[in-house]
Amino acid sequence: MRIADLYSRRSEQNTHGRAVISFEFFPPKTDAGFRALFHTIEDLKQLDPGFVSVTMGAGGSTRGKTVDLVIRIQRELGITTMAHLPCVGFRRDDIRDILRQLEAGGVDNVLALGGDPPKDAVNFERPADGFTYASELTEFIRSESELSIGGACYPEVHPRASSAEEDLRNLVTKVEAGANFLITQLFFDNAKYFGFVDRARAAGIDLPIVPGIMPIATAAGVRRMLDLGGGELPPELDAELAEVASDDEATRQLGVRWATMQCRELLEHGVPGIHFYTLNKSPSTREIFENLSER
Ligand code: FAD
Numbered sequence: 001m002r003i004a005d006l007y008s009r010r011s012e013q014n015t016h017g018r019a020v021i022s023f024e025f026f027p028p029k030t031d032a033g034f035r036a037l038f039h040t041i042e043d044l045k046q047l048d049p050g051f052v053s054v055t056m057g058a059g060g061s062t063r064g065k066t067v068d069l070v071i072r073i074q075r076e077l078g079i080t081t082m083a084h085l086p087c088v089g090f091r092r093d094d095i096r097d098i099l100r101q102l103e104a105g106g107v108d109n110v111l112a113l114g115g116d117p118p119k120d121a122v123n124f125e126r127p128a129d130g131f132t133y134a135s136e137l138t139e140f141i142r143s144e145s146e147l148s149i150g151g152a153c154y155p156e157v158h159p160r161a162s163s164a165e166e167d168l169r170n171l172v173t174k175v176e177a178g179a180n181f182l183i184t185q186l187f188f189d190n191a192k193y194f195g196f197v198d199r200a201r202a203a204g205i206d207l208p209i210v211p212g213i214m215p216i217a218t219a220a221g222v223r224r225m226l227d228l229g230g231g232e233l234p235p236e237l238d239a240e241l242a243e244v245a246s247d248d249e250a251t252r253q254l255g256v257r258w259a260t261m262q263c264r265e266l267l268e269h270g271v272p273g274i275h276f277y278t279l280n281k282s283p284s285t286r287e288i289f290e291n292l293s294e295r
Contacts, residue, residue, distance in 0.1 A: 001080040002148035003109045004180035006050045007208040007272045020050035020273035022082075022210075025280050027054060027065035036280075037069075041077060043282040047289050050273065051080040051109065058115035059089035067098060071105030081107055082150065085141075086115025087131040088124075095137065099145050111150040111183065112138045112174075116228065135174040142178030151179035153209065155187050155196035156231040168203050175205050182207055183275045185229045186214040188237055188258065190265050208272035213262055215276070215284035216255030219245045256284050260291040267292070 003020075010018040023044050028034050041052060052073060056066040070081040083102055085095070102110065114134045117124035131137045134151055141149055151174045154167060161167035171182075182205075187193055190211075197209050216222045219241045226232065233241065237258055244250035263274055276285050 001051070001108060002180075003051055003080065003082060003150065004148040006080070007181055007210075010272065019267055019271055020210075021047065022273060022275045023049050023052045023278050023285065024212075024275060025052060025054050025069075025278060027056075027062045027069055028280065034069075038077075040278070040280055040282045041073060041079070044278070044285060045077060045079060047286070049079060051082055053082040053084060053109075053111060053275075055084045056086060058086045059118050060094065063094075063098065067101050067105070070102070070107050074106055080109070082109035082111055083107060084111045084113060085137070086113040087126070087134065087137045088115030088117060089127070090130055091127045092129045092131075092140070095131075095140065096144060099141065099147065102147070103145060107147075109148045109150065110141060111152070112141055112179070113152055133170070133174075135170065135177040138174055138179050139177040148180050149178055150181050150183055151175070152185065153182045153196070153200070154185045154230055155192045156185070158185075159228075159230040164199075168199060171200065172203055172205060175207060179207065181210060181272075183210045184212045185231060186212045186225065186277055187231050188262070189232075189234045190262055192231075193266070194269070210273045210275050211262075211266050211271055212275045212277060213259050213266075214255075214279070215252075215259040215288060216241070217252060217279050217281065217284070218248065219251060221279075252284060256287045256291070259284070260288050263288060263292055 006020050010020060025037060028037050054066050054069045056062050066083055070083045073079055074081045085098060112134050126132055138149055138151060141147060153171055157164045157167050184193060193211050200209060240254055244254055266274060278285050
């Protein structure tokens with residue numbers, strides 16, 4: 001199933017109103033981790049996701065695992081899947097191979113990403129025939145396949161962009177290159193998302209812009225992710241996190257409460273979907289759904 005069609009065919013039959021719910025996972029390092037992840041996905045399947053996605057480490061570190069996982073989830077669990085695909089470290093032929101493997105495995109969707117150069121790389125250079133920007137990768141995928149293509153976007157501006165205006169111009173280029181839908185970097189202040197959607201619409205982008213929501217698991221983890229991908233904690237959440245920092249369960253509960261509040265407002269505004277950064281765990285996401293169904 002093409003994800004672009006899921007967003008355009010949102011119907012009353014969907015158990016989450018008109019929103020397409022999706023879950024993001026990363027490939028575990030060990031076999032035991034794989035088995036545990038399958039249980040997590042089976043558990044979350046009961047929440048009727050429109051699709052699930054699997055990240056791919058920049059530089060291709062998880063290439064085989066990501067491709068195997070999306071194909072297996074789709075075949076064995078019957079859920080539509082999407083493989084993440086970063087530019088970093090891949091040659092054109094590598095990308096072509098991956099696209100062929102996905103197509104042969106029945107996967108219809110790919111998230112075309114820039115990726116980040118490896119942390120320890122001093123003068124990182126892309127392979128001679130590789131891609132630098134997600135828009136170039138998107139154009140290539142579009143020319144090579146019929147896959148439905150997602151792209152990333154940043155309500156609080158990508159950290160390497162020189163300005164919000166430049167970031168938005170680059171996003172327009174990515175859309176023109178053939179992206180079918182956009183998923184946001186995680187954010188904790190819905191006003192930032194709503195403002196970004198307004199700016200994107202004014203710039204002529206009319207694709208679904210799907211909010212990415214992460215239930216906070218640990219204070220250190222969320223700060224690290226915001227450092228890498230950009231964005232800030234609202235002062236109120238920052239203060240509450242500091243108060244519970246030494247208590248893992250209290251931190252998790254705060255994460256569930258905050259994400260529930262965000263989701264409730266986003267759904268009321270008729271967002272096309274919600275993409276959950278699950279961190280490969282199901283309890284927090286499950287609790288958010290239970291909270292939402294209580295309203
Ligand atoms: P791009 O669209 O290429 O943008 C990167 C930067 O370059 C931006 O500042 C942009 O403004 C600028 N730019 C774009 N085009 C041009 C141009 N033509 N000229 C000059 N500047 C330009 N990373 C992974 O490695 N693996 C994953 O699985 C993964 N999954 C993700 C999922 C989501 C939903 C999101 C939001 C991010 C994910 N990332 C992942 C992180 C992402 O790869 C990084 O944030 C990366 O730094 C940027 O990716 P991008 O696709 O936005 O890149």
